[in-house]
Amino acid sequence: MNTKTSILILYYSSQGATQKMAELIALGVESISNVTAKLRTVPSLHQSQTPNTASSLMVTRDDLLSCSGLILGSPTRFGNISANIQHFLESTLDIWLSGQLIGKPAGVFTSSSTLHGGQESTLLSLLLPLLHHGMIVTGLPYHHPELHRTQTGGSPYGPSHVAGTQGDQPISKDERALCMAFGKRIATIAMRLNSQEGSHT
Template identity: 55%
Template sequence: MASYILILYYSRKGATQEMAQLIARGVEATGIEARIRTVPALSTVCEATQPSIPEQGDLYCSEEDLHQCAGLILGSPTRFGNMAAPLKYFIDNTGSTWLNGNLIGKPAAVFTSTGSLHGGQESTLLSMMLPLLHHGMLIAGLPYSENALHETKSGGSPYGASHHSGSHHNHPITGDEQHLCKALGKRIAELALKLS
């Protein structure tokens, strides 16, 4: 039996965090625990450090969280068509996880939020898949049997869930985007159950 699905994200304006919570609802609809974790922001001053527990929001991800998960769903806002630096920094430091093969054969998916509709949603999703492939994970997207993929006028992609937050980050997550977030969580949880 799968233990938990790790939903690991970085969020600056809150949209990616809100997506993580929706994805968790999809995971938990299957009866599996959704463990939501984040990563600290990076500082331009190398001496600056973050507290080990954030003052608010989700806990920071530990190596143990990563090693013991039954599946991983990775989320980031788009930064020039790529994942945000804090999430990449965390992933770049998962060498021991890679050496030990802790993620091999586990299902994975990705999600993103952008300020502009054509701000690199799909390239960000694809860029987040690359390290997961190096970890030996089994990447799953969203199939077109999800009718919201045919109907969405904002976010949503076969590569993963996405959201268009607007240039002032004030667009709420649409009904189609919400549906696709939940569907992504449910899909990874169901795959983890089948693989366990």
């Protein structure tokens, strides 16, 4: 039985808002006993962009292959995924061909400058490559009261945050709770799947 359950939280953050979400999601992941969160980022494609990597390392192929679950985050770019995340995803063709991510739980998160800046379209776009990889995608159920009362970010497709045009808008209480609940949800599913896999070996 694989006793190590590790959730890869992979994101790109140019102004720090998406990274703050990733760190909150990691807290939720690690609220489940025997589950660890691994924070990783992807390189910038342009020299003018400097990702905030203070608490994260650059992702490696082994990070992806060895994870028990994946949580993928990107800022919204014109209602779509950032080019940095898209470029990384397009480099995983050989992993798709091998099927090594099939059956692992996955989810997505995003931040945007404005309330109607394309959060849901970005989240749905992030889900597509995970479905192609055969991952078990999950969102946030509506039993979380924060989904009903949030006045900023928050979506059944995954956590979201309204960061402001300068990326300096604080994460709201509801956004924070949803980030942590999401991490806990993915970690719980990964633990259950690992236990089932172990019981059949």
